[in-house]
Amino acid sequence: MASGAIFSSLRRRRSPSLEAFLAPVDLSGVMLVETLISVAGEVASCFSGHRFPFQRRNSRSLIGKVEIFRSMLECLRDSGGGALPPTVVLCLKELYLLLYRSKILLDYCAQSSKLWLLLQNHCVSGHFHDLSQEFSTLLDVFPVGEVGLSDDIREQIELLQRQSKKAKLFIDKKDDALRIRFYWFLDEFENGRVPDSKDLKCFFVDKLQIVDANSCRVEVEALEEQIVNHEGDVEPTVPVLNGMVAITRYCRFLLFGFEEELEIEIQKKGRKRLITQEIAETFLTVPKDFCCPISLDLMSDPVIISTGQTYDRRCIWRWMEEGHCTCPKTGQLLSHNRLVPNRALRNLIMQWCTAHGVPYDPPEVADASVEMFASACPSKAALAANRGTATLLIQQLADGSQAAKTLAAREIRLLAKTGKENRAFIAQAGAIPHLRNLLSSPNAVAQENSVTALLNLSIYERNKSMIMEEEGCLGSIVEVLQFGLTTEARENAAATLFSLSAVHEYKKRIADNVGAVEALAWLLQEGTQRGKKDAVTALFNLSTHTENCLRMIEAGAVKAMVVALGNEGVAEEAAGALALIVRQPVGAVAVVKEEAAVAGLIGMMRCGTPRGKENAVAALLELCRSGGKAATERVVKAPALAGLLQTLLFTGTKRARRKAASLARVFQRCENASLHYGGLGVGYAFASDSASTRNTTSFVSDVSLPMSISVPVL
Numbered sequence: 132m133a134s135g136a137i138f139s140s141l142r143r144r145r146s147p148s149l150e151a152f153l154a155p156v157d158l159s160g161v162m163l164v165e166t167l168i169s170v171a172g173e174v175a176s177c178f179s180g181h182r183f184p185f186q187r188r189n190s191r192s193l194i195g196k197v198e199i200f201r202s203m204l205e206c207l208r209d210s211g212g213g214a215l216p217p218t219v220v221l222c223l224k225e226l227y228l229l230l231y232r233s234k235i236l237l238d239y240c241a242q243s244s245k246l247w248l249l250l251q252n253h254c255v256s257g258h259f260h261d262l263s264q265e266f267s268t269l270l271d272v273f274p275v276g277e278v279g280l281s282d283d284i285r286e287q288i289e290l291l292q293r294q295s296k297k298a299k300l301f302i303d304k305k306d307d308a309l310r311i312r313f314y315w316f317l318d319e320f321e322n323g324r325v326p327d328s329k330d331l332k333c334f335f336v337d338k339l340q341i342v343d344a345n346s347c348r349v350e351v352e353a354l355e356e357q358i359v360n361h362e363g364d365v366e367p368t369v370p371v372l373n374g375m376v377a378i379t380r381y382c383r384f385l386l387f388g389f390e391e392e393l394e395i396e397i398q399k400k401g402r403k404r405l406i407t408q409e410i411a412e413t414f415l416t417v418p419k420d421f422c423c424p425i426s427l428d429l430m431s432d433p434v435i436i437s438t439g440q441t442y443d444r445r446c447i448w449r450w451m452e453e454g455h456c457t458c459p460k461t462g463q464l465l466s467h468n469r470l471v472p473n474r475a476l477r478n479l480i481m482q483w484c485t486a487h488g489v490p491y492d493p494p495e496v497a498d499a500s501v502e503m504f505a506s507a508c509p510s511k512a513a514l515a516a517n518r519g520t521a522t523l524l525i526q527q528l529a530d531g532s533q534a535a536k537t538l539a540a541r542e543i544r545l546l547a548k549t550g551k552e553n554r555a556f557i558a559q560a561g562a563i564p565h566l567r568n569l570l571s572s573p574n575a576v577a578q579e580n581s582v583t584a585l586l587n588l589s590i591y592e593r594n595k596s597m598i599m600e601e602e603g604c605l606g607s608i609v610e611v612l613q614f615g616l617t618t619e620a621r622e623n624a625a626a627t628l629f630s631l632s633a634v635h636e637y638k639k640r641i642a643d644n645v646g647a648v649e650a651l652a653w654l655l656q657e658g659t660q661r662g663k664k665d666a667v668t669a670l671f672n673l674s675t676h677t678e679n680c681l682r683m684i685e686a687g688a689v690k691a692m693v694v695a696l697g698n699e700g701v702a703e704e705a706a707g708a709l710a711l712i713v714r715q716p717v718g719a720v721a722v723v724k725e726e727a728a729v730a731g732l733i734g735m736m737r738c739g740t741p742r743g744k745e746n747a748v749a750a751l752l753e754l755c756r757s758g759g760k761a762a763t764e765r766v767v768k769a770p771a772l773a774g775l776l777q778t779l780l781f782t783g784t785k786r787a788r789r790k791a792a793s794l795a796r797v798f799q800r801c802e803n804a805s806l807h808y809g810g811l812g813v814g815y816a817f818a819s820d821s822a823s824t825r826n827t828t829s830f831v832s833d834v835s836l837p838m839s840i841s842v843p844v845l
Contacts, residue, residue: 160215163223164208170230171201178237184340185248185306186240189259193233196266196295199287200226203280210279222273229265236262244353245339246375249310253302260300267295309338317374320512325519328385335382344387351379370510377516384523384542389535421480424460425450433477434470438463441473449661514552521546521557528565533574540569540580547587554591563588563601570607575616582611583623589630599637605644612650618659625654625665632672642679648686655691660700667692667701667708674708683712684721693722696731706735706746710753719758722750729754729769736775745787748779752794763797 174197183190207215215223236258240248248255270292275285312334319326335341341350354376358369423430423443432444438458442450447459447470456465524546527539543562547554562584569581585608588594598604612624628647632638642648651673654666670688673679683689689712695705709728712718722728735747755763766772779791 160220161208163215163220163227164204167223167227167230168201168204168208170227170234171197171204174230174234174237175201177234178241181237181241183240184245185252185303186255186259188303189256189301190237190240193237193259193262196263196291197230197233199291200230203284203288206280206284207278216274216277218274219278222269225269229262229269232262244350244357244375245341246313246350246379247354247357247372249306249313250371250375252306252310256300256302260298263295263298267292267298270295309334312338313375316378317371317510317512320374320378320515321510323515325515331382332386335379335386341379341382344383347379347383347387351376351383354379370513374510374512374516377513377520380542380546381516381520381523384520384527389527389531389538418483420476421483423447430476430480433473433480435473436470437466437468441476444470449664514556517546517549517553518556518560521553521560521562525557525560525562525565528562528569533572533577536565536569537572537574537577537580540566540577540584544580544584544587547584551591554588554594558588558591558594558597563594563597563604567601567604567607570611573616575620578611578615579617579620579623582608582615582620582627586623586627586630589627595631595634595637599631599634599640605631605641609644609647609650612654613646618662621650621654622658622662622665625651625662625669629665629669629672632669635676638673638676639678642673642676642682648673648679648682648688652686652688652691655688655695655701655705663695663698663701667695667704671704671708671711674711677715680712680715680718684718689718689721690725693725693728693731696727696735702731702735703740703743703746706732706739706743706750710746710750713750713753713757716757716759719754719762722754723758723762723765729765733769733772733775736779737771741784741787744779745784745790748776748783748787748790748794752790752797755794755797 175194178190178194179198181190236255240255270288273288275288280288316326316331316334335347339350341347354372358372358376417429421429423433423446424440425442425446428443430441430443433441434444434447435441436447436458438461440458440460442459450459451465451468457463458465521543524539524543527535528543531539543557543566547557566581566584566588569577570585572578572581585598585604589598608624608627611620612628613621615621615624628641628651632641648670651666651670654662655670656663658666670683670692674683689709692705692708695701696709698705709722709732713722729751732747732750735743736751739747751766755766758765776791776795779787780795781788783791
């Protein structure tokens with residue numbers, strides 16, 4: 132039988148129980164019959180009264196077969212005929228598998244996206260037919276005469292056997308007509324023609340029974356889950372699914388407006404923020420397995436990485452975005468960056484939260500899955516539908532109520548996560564001025580979504596100039612950085628400045644904006660670990676502009692970066708920024724005044740990453756060159772530096788060895804250098820002689836730039 136192959140595509144949606152593929156080898160006789168009655172009863176009770184959106188006739192037929200088998204099994208149990216013959220037991224074990232497969236198929240049809248079922252109409256119909264044929268084969272070999280069945284049950288079994296032999300593949304013509312109709316909508320969008328709203332309403336509301344914004348959103352989430360499940364398919368499934376998502380999202384706003392769901396969104400946001408507080412107030416200890424190994428907080432969206440370890444999606448995604456290619460817990464190299472939802476663990480977390488009265492909302496699929504399919508090439512239909520959606524959203528940003536503007540900002544934020552094409556036409560359609568206005572909103576949700584939307588838009592290079600040239604936009608972003616109503620808003624404002632500062636001519640403008648550098652310095656010292664990362668990368672970028680040095684000193688950024696040398700997560704970039712600042716005498720003087728600066732850089736040379744060691748030795752070398760005698764003496768007298776330089780000369784990266792060799796020559800010119808640093812001779816000779824010539828072609832050429840750091844979409 133091909134029952135295993137039949138469900139190979141179905142189990143991609145959700146992992147079925149292992150029992151679905153293993154017969155109960157330890158059961159026989161009465162216990163086997165009781166188990167089968169329980170399974171058959173579960174199928175009948177769950178689906179007998181269910182109104183399937185599609186595959187109605189096939190579903191009813193399958194449920195009818197299961198109910199007949201349940202009657203047969205109950206008759207077997209009631210007959211009390213003793214031990215069952217081996218042939219009967221063998222057939223009953225096969226029936227066990229078929230009943231479980233029936234449950235999986237019916238559940239699939241009951242829970243899947245309606246549009247997905249239409250797309251798979253022929254395939255799913257084939258699954259029903261194949262399963263029916265397997266039941267027919269089982270009935271052919273079932274020894275009805277060897278078991279004590281009543282006459283009426285025997286007649287039902289024989290009738291079912293005759294019907295099963297005559298059964299043919301059934302494809303509902305109405306369902307297929309709807310499938311063809313949706314492909315017509317796709318084709319219309321593909322060719323730049325937007326279908327009439329009456330036609331869309333007839334299809335979605337009257338035919339699919341998607342009657343409000345919430346059911347429309349559920350449909351979008353189910354489709355996006357399928358996109359994750361079908362990532363990497365050779366067939367063009369994902370582009371079609373992207374088109375389905377885009378059209379459904381467009382219809383959500385076209386047909387149902389913007390006023391729905393907002394209060395729910397605000398309540399969910401508030402509940403999510405109170406999760407930690409609720410746990411603390413009830414003195415609960417969160418089970419260790421429910422906590423992310425990175426943040427040590429309760430996981431809201433647990434995912435599995437290639438090494439088999441589970442992390443919260445947001446934490447592990449940021450870890451990967453920072454350039455790490457190893458598992459944080461085991462240190463193993465990651466074979467790929469795909470994140471697989473750990474639904475079993477998420478369900479356990481939800482059950483625990485429910486049992487202890489802790490509010491818990493599973494993550495939105497839009498946020499959870501977009502990272503997995505954002506790189507997929509969008510179809511013309513998806514782009515056209517997304518343009519239509521963007522137009523509707525921007526109209527609400529301009530003219531809608533405060534509630535509608537808040538919801539529109541959230542949707543633009545999500546839409547801007549899915550590729551440069553979306554980012555381009557959202558900005559071109561005029562979203563930036565309206566998002567700027569929302570930055571000053573007293574509504575925390577509106578402010579957070581608007582600044583995050585600007586962050587996502589800024590990733591597209593051409594949008595950077597539009598944001599910077601929009602009057603008052605930079606100042607408003609800085610105000611959110613300083614006084615944002617939520618931690619996420621302040622952090623995302625810092626990330627936006629980092630993104631904008633990738634353009635050299637904007638670095639001076641950002642640094643000159645009142646309060647920008649001060650706020651970044653504060654975030655670097657007082658923010659969350661993620662906030663510190665956003666702040667230090669922004670400060671690094673600003674440090675690469677020579678005219679920003681004095682501003683960085685006056686704003687307290689130098690002090691903040693010296694303190695950050697002790698934070699493993701941000702030390703690398705902090706040392707790189709200091710290496711740039713100390714190239715100017717005024718910067719070197721400022722760094723020397725910080726008592727912990729030299730010690731912090733020495734500590735990085737000892738325990739830092741390879742890139743961190745590069746930046747640390749570069750900073751010490753530039754400090755000696757620009758800081759004068761006092762700075763050089765401070766560096767020369769640092770304990771253990773000789774041994775660290777010796778090690779770096781042999782084990783460091785090429786740039787680190789070159790810097791270490793140059794620093795060794797500085798020491799040799801100092802008084803008593805031969806006494807204290809004679810051991811450097813071997814390493815110095817080992818280093819390339821090319822190090823004797825300082826590279827002056829670029830101000831930042833000798834500093835290891837954090838190129839692995841990218842701006843995440845949020």
